[in-house]
Amino acid sequence: MKKEFAKRVKVTKRSFVREILNVAKDKSVISFAGGLPDSSLFPLEMIAKEIENTIKKGSDILQYSDAQGLKELRVELAKQYTKTKAKNILITSGSQQALDILCKAFIDKNDTIITESPTYLAALNLFREYGASIKSIDIEKGVQIKKLEKIFKSKRVKFFYTIPTFQNPTGYSWSKKEREKVAKLAKKYNILIIEDTPYNSLKYEGKQESGFDKLLPHHSITLGTFSKVLAPDFRIGWIRADEKFIQIFQTLKENSDLQSSKFFQYVALGLIKNKTLSKHTQTLQKEYRKKRDYMVEALKENFKDNIEFKIPKGGMFIWVKFKGSDTMRLFKQAINNKVAFVPAKVFYPKKKISSYARLNFTNSTFDEIKNGIKKLKDAYVRSKVIS
């Protein structure tokens, strides 16, 4: 590549994350690194049946189609939100594309946005690509509301991006009070809230608090996806927003990739209509809960007082503090010992040394959890001895 060709692209260096994921692909490594659902639980038979039904609809199913997405699917998706109709929904190629569309719509270089700290890595990478100035509030000891108001006051904020339910990476869920307070502040300071909800259905206990679609319908945008509850490869997510936003987003969606697969939109619709989605969600809740509990026990048994963590009430991750450890160093030992996780460092908008790590419990078998946590314990001991 000639140097003259490329502008200085603000491409985030993801070499370390790539390394983690490449390591995780090595079959001899037990990986708690990715945020992957358990593919052995995919409702493959029902999906296969629905795929068969869909192809029977004939050739037109494979023709170009509407950028906004299949009307019948949007009708179904709208039902889960307060005062929402099909016109308030835009289908996207996964919720990653929804984030990209939001960046296209809102972020000019150096614009201020707010995230939680730590937060979803691929969102951070995207915001950095657009040159956003990222402010953040801690959520590890609850939502830092005072700091949030301070930023709301002092900056022209484009939006506040949050995953308030079973957050990635911490597993934290905002309390009712926190949601209400932030909704009030957002209204007062005219701040747009982007609520990402990939894990909402993966609830293992407790009460689900209201989303911002209910608390703050016009000041918030909701992102949803089938990737965690059906299958990632459908590449079907959606945006809920005011109709005028949806119209802008639709044009940006068209410019991005014309449309998402109508075929998989029909498959998803069929799986909603024949109750596969709701039944499968119950299966996931049951099975992932077991895995979570199993990992919790393994952690307690192996690490005793050497770690701290809260048991997440849903989602895919346990956020573990390894006392006295820099998890970047621990990671290297762990890889030598054939077990992988993601060190906390990469999830912070401002990177820092951290003793936290994200462990995924949904994608491993019970045996892998048992053996992997044991290996991790050995790595931890060794890293302490060495350091």
Add this chain to the structure above:
Amino acid sequence: MKKEFAKRVKVTKRSFVREILNVAKDKSVISFAGGLPDSSLFPLEMIAKEIENTIKKGSDILQYSDAQGLKELRVELAKQYTKTKAKNILITSGSQQALDILCKAFIDKNDTIITESPTYLAALNLFREYGASIKSIDIEKGVQIKKLEKIFKSKRVKFFYTIPTFQNPTGYSWSKKEREKVAKLAKKYNILIIEDTPYNSLKYEGKQESGFDKLLPHHSITLGTFSKVLAPDFRIGWIRADEKFIQIFQTLKENSDLQSSKFFQYVALGLIKNKTLSKHTQTLQKEYRKKRDYMVEALKENFKDNIEFKIPKGGMFIWVKFKGSDTMRLFKQAINNKVAFVPAKVFYPKKKISSYARLNFTNSTFDEIKNGIKKLKDAYVRSKVIS
């Protein structure tokens, strides 16, 4: 939507184009407007069979997968290019996403890019979204090479976007001499050429000239897609480029939508391996050629000396000059008369009154072509009487 929320998004107003496409959806209107393949020709049986084979591969096929795309598919795609390997290919969600990735990589606001005039509308909309300053060269009387060199000399050009084979909307194909001259100039002035090739396989006669992958491998990037030769809904396209470009593009692809559907990548791979793609391409060449000839005859018969056009040697469109007519006005009469096309105006980087129109011949039946061209003739006569 609160005004304060939205930055002034440079969203191109596409209301007129939306109008055309909405009108075209009305079943009582015969539409030569869209750039749609004939869905009745899709190799549905073979696709259904390959879909069945693919789902039999098991659950992992629906799990998250590589952003760069399926290796086996990239190996197959690489074969059609000079000195190209799998590492030089990135799978994209259609070639529209490929264009978006190129914009992300190269275009800062006010950067100069070059296009043909007229050119692909959705590319223009995208370039405008990124705030590019669009320079253009006419191609209606052959490639304006002197003007191109003048722009190469005077501006810092990010890239030159071209569809040199069976162009959209004109159907024009660059001669061997034109390709060689432009390749030489691009090398001399260090200009990057983006060669979009959606129609290359839809060749009805004549010799296919070399692509820029051969003439100028390191100074060019090639875009390809299955949308025209298999089915648009697969949402599978690709980029061929230097490996260092591909690495940057892959990160941007990940930020955009993580990955394209592995499922449809396997389906496409299967259809290449079992020769469905090559056989189906022959079918398309035969059938679309018939439709082209049928439309050519209908145009000659109805319009006699009132129109001018060159018979395109491939692709999907006939570019027709309606003498003494402003095709924006003609369009309104045509719609009243229940026939649609796209007036030339929207395809020019600098919009201008034009007597040209783009007629698609692939998506209509023979009867529709016959009746539609007749209706268009009536509209033409009426527009002359009225104006």
